[in-house]
Amino acid sequence: MQQWYDNAIIYQVYPRSFQDSNNDGLGDLEGLLQRLDYIKKLGVNAIWINPVFTSPQVDNGYDVSNYFNIDPHFGSMATMNALIKRAHELDMHIILDFVLNHTSDQHPWFQDALKSPKSLFRDYYIWEQTKNGQVPNNWGSFFGGSVWAKHPSEKNTYYFHLFDQHMPDLNWANPEVRQAMIEVAKYWVEKGVDGLRLDAFIHIAKANLHQDFPSSEKGAVIAEPMYANLPNVVTYLQEFINELRKINPDLFILGEGASAGPELAALYTRSNRGNALCDGIVSFRNLPKERLADQDALAMKLKLPAKEKLDLAQLPESIVHWQTSLAQTTQPTLYFSNHDMPRMATAYGDSEYLERSLKTLATMQYLQKGVPIIYYGEELGLQNVELERFTAFQDQTVTALKTQLSGREQTAVLHYLSQTHKTPARQPMPWDDTVNQGFSEHEPWLRTATKQVTVAEEEEDPDSLLNFYRQLLHLKQQELFANGEFRLLTAPTGLLVYERYLAGKSALIVTNLTRESVSYSNDDWTNADIIYTVGQVTLADNQWHLAPWSSIVLKQDQLPWL
Numbered sequence: 001m002q003q004w005y006d007n008a009i010i011y012q013v014y015p016r017s018f019q020d021s022n023n024d025g026l027g028d029l030e031g032l033l034q035r036l037d038y039i040k041k042l043g044v045n046a047i048w049i050n051p052v053f054t055s056p057q058v059d060n061g062y063d064v065s066n067y068f069n070i071d072p073h074f075g076s077m078a079t080m081n082a083l084i085k086r087a088h089e090l091d092m093h094i095i096l097d098f099v100l101n102h103t104s105d106q107h108p109w110f111q112d113a114l115k116s117p118k119s120l121f122r123d124y125y126i127w128e129q130t131k132n133g134q135v136p137n138n139w140g141s142f143f144g145g146s147v148w149a150k151h152p153s154e155k156n157t158y159y160f161h162l163f164d165q166h167m168p169d170l171n172w173a174n175p176e177v178r179q180a181m182i183e184v185a186k187y188w189v190e191k192g193v194d195g196l197r198l199d200a201f202i203h204i205a206k207a208n209l210h211q212d213f214p215s216s217e218k219g220a221v222i223a224e225p226m227y228a229n230l231p232n233v234v235t236y237l238q239e240f241i242n243e244l245r246k247i248n249p250d251l252f253i254l255g256e257g258a259s260a261g262p263e264l265a266a267l268y269t270r271s272n273r274g275n276a277l278c279d280g281i282v283s284f285r286n287l288p289k290e291r292l293a294d295q296d297a298l299a300m301k302l303k304l305p306a307k308e309k310l311d312l313a314q315l316p317e318s319i320v321h322w323q324t325s326l327a328q329t330t331q332p333t334l335y336f337s338n339h340d341m342p343r344m345a346t347a348y349g350d351s352e353y354l355e356r357s358l359k360t361l362a363t364m365q366y367l368q369k370g371v372p373i374i375y376y377g378e379e380l381g382l383q384n385v386e387l388e389r390f391t392a393f394q395d396q397t398v399t400a401l402k403t404q405l406s407g408r409e410q411t412a413v414l415h416y417l418s419q420t421h422k423t424p425a426r427q428p429m430p431w432d433d434t435v436n437q438g439f440s441e442h443e444p445w446l447r448t449a450t451k452q453v454t455v456a457e458e459e460e461d462p463d464s465l466l467n468f469y470r471q472l473l474h475l476k477q478q479e480l481f482a483n484g485e486f487r488l489l490t491a492p493t494g495l496l497v498y499e500r501y502l503a504g505k506s507a508l509i510v511t512n513l514t515r516e517s518v519s520y521s522n523d524d525w526t527n528a529d530i531i532y533t534v535g536q537v538t539l540a541d542n543q544w545h546l547a548p549w550s551s552i553v554l555k556q557d558q559l560p561w562l
Contacts, residue, residue: 005252005279007482009473010373011044014339015052015074017428020440029075033083043473046093048197056106058166063104067184084192093194100181101200102167110168124177125168126160128209138212140220144397162203172204172236182243189244195252202257205232229264241276257281262325269330280333280371288314296416305420310348312494312513323486334365335373343425346384353549359468359534360551364496364511366476369486377429379469384424385448393423432456480505506559511551519543524560531555
């Protein structure tokens, strides 16, 4: 039986950056409620909202101190209820970002656990004692340093934090923790939420805490095999999701498996109609990337994130691998960026053919078999903004760089980080040419120096990227592109060509992902109807000739191989 999310098209909203309704410089739920018609018109049917639970905001809401209420920064529970109600009236679904690996250190559970080893909530978290005062192992946190932080008053006692030290990991090996998190999730499902995006779920199981990770490096080292994708993740996940689907059998579960490849993605979705698992996986490995040749020497010395581009030689194999691995379980998620990555236009767009390259990339990606996830502002071609202060990145590691660099080096590193860091991809949504581009009458929480294109400007231009996305996503809603089978065709490197087919109808998608003019020949398609073209595409001598970053979508009422 088909579920609503089999044809999902998801729009990700970073709420603090979408629309400010009360002019305090922060986006909020009321602002999102006011913009639902804009999202609906884009052609999506689901909205993924980044965390809005009560939080000290150490990590922009991923440090939750109360799962049962809305953070005052974002509004009230009444507004959340109104948002869910209005979205449903518009035939759209709400997906909440759900943080289940850790809580804030301000959560009542952790505050009580700090008081005594005999606390009822002590075993809700992961603790270790050592004799010599050294950390229990050499595992490194994703936020830098050790995964272990000292108890503020108990000697030689440490708690585990895979992310910031103010975000202690929950002990999912404790059945009480699992039940408590089920109860939290049930609360939101009963409120009418249609899906949950499970943040960092691949980390909820840990290896033997007394085992160091083999490494020649001194100090803490990233030790993913010790705290990612361990077997008990599936055990815990099945229990969690099965209980939720007793309330809503149509609940959509989108899991963040940042380091998962196709096989792991298939594992986490393999039994989603029986022993419940995820219905989709968001992986940072969904597109093959290669390091740009002209890497900045200073950036390499400081071990900053590398600038990358699409690996066109590996792209066809990667696409087939994902499509084939998930064919028996679910669909791939089709996306370019999110709140933890540089923006699509910055990472993959071609500055010489910017708008054309973004249209062709979107054509290549979103007409495949799978679930598109559009990061807010992508439909406008937003790029990472240029941040002028180290503190603006809201990253302790970045802030510390300032003291290590000369004035000229600081300028170079700020420019480099503005292209590769996640914070510059979280800028306020530019709506019009009024004060602060219609986001707020107050100075926005993230002050940017770059003027962005606005929704109002693109609304007026029929050839704009915004109106192209509307055309593309409405095409994606058609049965052929939503549910048709996928077949990749052989083509020269840089030319991505595939077919979609269903019930005797078929479509051909030809995309030139390079700055070179290329030709493509396929006798089965020379008389097909053209749905649309991007750039310059001509047919001569039974060959399609595509100018740089051009593409074409064709359709016919027959299967080409019959």
